[in-house]
Amino acid sequence: MSGWKQYLAGVAAAFGAFCLGASIGWSGPVEKEVRGGGAYKFTPSSAEWGWISSLLTLGAAASCIPAGVLIGIFGRKITMLGLAPPFFIGWLLIIFAQKAFMLMIGRFIVGFCGGAFCITAPMYNTEIAELSKRGIMGCFFQLLIVHGVLYGFIVGAYAKVKMMNILCGILPIIFFVLFIWMPESPVYLAQKGKNDKAEKSLKFLRGKDADVSAESNQMASEGNKEKVKPMQALCRKNTLKSLGISMMLMVFQQVTGINAIIFYSTGIFTDAGTGFSPAISTIIIGVVMVIATIVSIMLIDRVGRKILLLVSAALMFVTTLIMAVYFQWLLKKNVGWLPVLAVCVFISGFSFGFGPVPWLLMAELFAEDAKPVAGAIAGTTNWMCAFIVTLAFPLIKDGFGAAACFWIFAAVSFAAIIFVMFLVPETKGKTLNEIQGMIAGGKKD
Template identity: 50%
Template sequence: MCLKRQYVAGLIGSLGALCLGMVMGWSGPAEMLIAKGKGYSFVPTSDEFGWIASLMTLGAASTCLPVGYMAGVLGRKMVMIAILIPLMLGWLLITAATHVLMVQLGRYVTGASVGVYCVLVQIYCTEISEVKNRGVMGSFYQLWLTIGILISYTVGAYVPLFIFNIFSTVVPLVYFLLFIWMPETPAYYVQKGKTDKAEKALHWLRGKDADISADIQAISIEIKKEKVNIRKAMGRKTTLKGLGISITLMALQQFIGINAIAFYSTSIFEEAKTGIPSEVCTIILGIVGCIAVAPAIMFIDRCGRRIFLFVAAAVMCVMHFLMGAYFHWLRDKNVGWMPILAICIFVFAFSMGFGYLPWLIMAEIFAEDVKPLCAAICGTLNWIFGFTVTKLFPICLSVAGPAITFWIFAANCRIKGASTIRLMI
């Protein structure tokens, strides 16, 4: 069977994660520019910027449930394309803002738009791929996410905020022009009784001479086997166990502090006094995140999901402890390289494991009839967890200090990481 077109469709479909990464990475470089009065005619207070950063996650949480339903009704591809309209409108609000409320509203709208991609990109890639290359296809999400963050860090560091915002507005249009040519998932077509369209999509993905009868039959059997009342479907033991695993993974992904680092990276490096410009440190961080996806792509289907999660949790725990130790004992000891190294290793480990595996596992473990709803529930909770961390992070820094804050993240890696591995056994 031909894998080339599957990879093309997966890479282009996953560009939604690029849009998500750019929204997530925006607040890092924008924070310093806005604080210095270089972004707008107004300067937000620290609390107002905290809302600017965190409202993106709250917006994402608000749309996962309805979009999960819409994806089951209208199709994965249709929803992924339609959501680009409010995304561009949100960026235009941020670009033309004359008051802090406009920026906050723009962040909420962009978050509400791109948040759905964390759910739909993995579902789309899972449903167009063969089992043997599903891990590779799932890693495209993290690849584009880290590239999106890197683009925001780099562009935001070297161009005026207005140009940065305009550039961010144009990227979704490029995504639309590419993705419009890709097929809908065969599973969606079979669910809707459109077998002819499912066959056409499979021939496009597998090759025109490929024998797709087994694929159609497998999808049909899966859908008929699980086709029961939604309440009964949600009450199945397999569904409840899947929800337990997925929600635990989502909680761990957020409570280890990745969004705090992604959203406040520039100010973290400023506070650490590394001796290197914070903008450069942030760009290095983005590059490391991109590089880390390579070993994940090469080894995820060989080594399995659990070992990646276990190793990543252990490494991240150690790096958070070292960050706490630096801020508590070593900040004045001429070891400015230490926080850069620790955060880079943390991001490397995260990108290899917890960056995309929670979403990939979520897309793999649920039956077709409950997948959109369960994915929406998990996505909503993930972004609620993310909002909590993003909003509380600057408060914890000011009240408890950076050392205690990073040690809390280390404890989360240790406790929640162990519970997650046990749950998956």
């Protein structure tokens, strides 16, 4: 297989997303033992546990803009390697926590470091990938996240909290050891005028016998263009249009209800009489996410980004509608199989499109000089929405009932269909310069 080293570098970079996924998957499996006082010398209150669970998303939201600035100054590789030590320190605080505030600080730090990978990994992967492989490699981030979540679910199902903490805490070290051998992004090197190093990076990625002269010359010519300040690049009409599209995709990713569905999934599996324990139910959900994400990656450079988003939004709309009807009118009927089916189809639909594609498009829609800051704003939007939904969902559920939540999710999913159909451009098979021309011309496919 030609150019296999770019896949190796892409997986190594996206292993930071695996670390984030394991951190996301930590809360559910450990909650019972931590809140029951069996994991630490203290027992967090309900309010404290709420903050312990949600501070990861707030930490991730706080990291995106700093990460966007740092990758423009120090490069993609140095920034990602620099995230590993504080990521490990965050897990040390969780492992050796003596008070609830230590858990909170640890969760904020791992969220901060994990959230930074949302910006750095998709950007690095789309920059090192050949055009024909860019879609696949741009989705490595989401693929490794869902594998990390599944890892957290499996380890949490069979290990005590302390062992789970250790098995999650070693992951940033593994990332550092893997990624330190990978090259810097040739796009970044060309932007800094280091054309010889950019060509050397391309030779590593494409294979020593590959002819990289055309690709190297194109990067060099892009790097020689007149430099503009990040805020000037951000204020261009093209950038603002791309930023609006990317931010709305991030909003739809979070506000269509993925976290609520996962929250309800174990209870739905239990109520349906499946006989599955909560631990097995979460593992099933994790497996469904992984399989659907793999299918998406296999299709993304064949059918395109837009089709995957449309199918994904349609499946989420139908299933959240079913969930709303179930909680509104069918809760006491003998149809427990219906929400189980809806949960599995929803998670498949989400993982098929709205899970991976917004992160890929975030790395594709912006010109190189605007990408770090614009991508950081889009990433911050994603995590702020995740934080708000995490806080608002239980309040709406308690105040108006679960049905109200799912009616809202159905409405948002329908809005996502309309948005994707009329406003999201198809980027499959197009160079980054061609994408900029398409956005400027207002064409969508």
